[in-house]
Amino acid sequence: MPHPRDLPLAQARALVERAVAKAEQLGLRGAVAVVGASGALVTAARLDHGGPGGMARARSKAWISATQQVPSAEHLRRMTTLPAPIAAGFVAASPEALFPGAGGMPVEVDGVVVAGIAASGATVSPFLPEGVAPEAVSADGEPANPEDLLIAYAMGTPYAGQHGDDRARWRERFGDLEVAPEAALGMRDAPPAGAQRELAWATALCDAALESAAARGVRIAVAVVDRGGDPIREDRMDDAVAGGVDVARATAAAAARFGTPSATLPDLFGAGAGASSLATLAPTPVLAVPGGVPLLADGRVVGGLGIGGAAPDACAAIAAEVAR
Structure with a gap:
């Protein structure tokens, strides 16, 4: 079956x-x-x-x-x-x-x-x-x-x-x-959206992450969040593991909210209770593992990009490549 x-x-x-x-x-x-x-x-x-x-x-x-x-x-x-x-x-x-x-x-x-x-x-x-x-x-x-x-x-x-x-x-x-x-116009065709600049930016980042993952032969989920950690765009590749979505969202939020790659949080706040307790402070889940990077514009943090679903090192490499 x-x-x-x-x-x-x-x-x-x-x-x-x-x-x-x-x-x-x-x-x-x-x-x-x-x-x-x-x-x-x-x-x-x-x-x-x-x-x-x-x-x-x-x-x-x-x-x-x-x-x-x-x-x-x-x-x-x-x-x-x-x-x-x-x-x-x-x-x-x-x-x-x-x-x-x-x-x-x-x-x-x-x-x-x-x-x-x-x-x-x-x-x-x-x-x-x-x-x-x-x-x-x-x-x-x-x-x-x-x-x-x-x-x-x-x-x-x-x-x-x-x-x-x-x-x-x-x-x-x-x-x-x-x-x-x-x-009545409610169900008539609407032209493609053309005024969603932030969404288009987030979609381009997700597209680049999906292309990088496909080239590497891995299946991932990707999330782009705003500076507060709320998702703007999320995608999960066909047959990618379910948990990758949660990892991508949480590492992206960690990078956005603290302005640093998610993997560095233990170095900054302590590898034990320090980094893990950050999750209790944030209104959205944050995860201190590789895969999330902050997104910058004109020197300020405007969001975060997170990758999940593959080995942490591979997720971190894809995120770094896309955010360059």
Whole structure:
């Protein structure tokens, strides 16, 4: 019996690119994540000025949809009907499900769930943003909320609201205004995103790391984070180990938050409790092992690059090569 595989990186990236394009068209700022059915992240991207926290929320909802194989809205409905001890036990046993919000959707190939996708962030929500044109948040003439619109557009599936009463939110913003189906723009093609300069920078770094790893014959995960350690872009190569994602994110955060390669933290803060206790100070996991390097612009730290999934020396070499 063949072993299952997660959605391939190339296909997952295509979903994220479509969601980012639609988000830019709508003027939204946030993050989009695709998590494999294994529960390991495949890819994720944060739009410029998306703010910290959205990536973690998107990843959580995508994890729920991928592993529970239902829309996260259905999972939320079930959780709210369970006795509190059972609901709390689920979260304790499933730490990636810390944010059981609506909006995540399972991704199927040939009838099998291979991933989940979700969006969240600064202005990615079910609420209609100020100044949005009614035609832009209408799908076939019916009200559509921006968050669910992003995901439906990315997947190429008919729009279906996951956040309750779209029409009530529509009436609050637009009153009795009606949009003719032929005038609705919500599911129309969006041009490729062209205004995401920070995301493009992070994507180029990840691309370079993936190319370097392929040339070396190793499978890795790569993360680029901002100066606070929040991810901007993350990718995991096909069949790369699941834990590589966590190592990449944590070494990138260590390098960004402390402005030094992650491997040097024990030298700076002590090889024992000193370096290990740094993780208790940071709001995001940090890891003091080889693989993470700070990213500089005009002499200041603007982020971190982390590599995981291969031998630590190989990860460190790829990170140093890419960050040069």
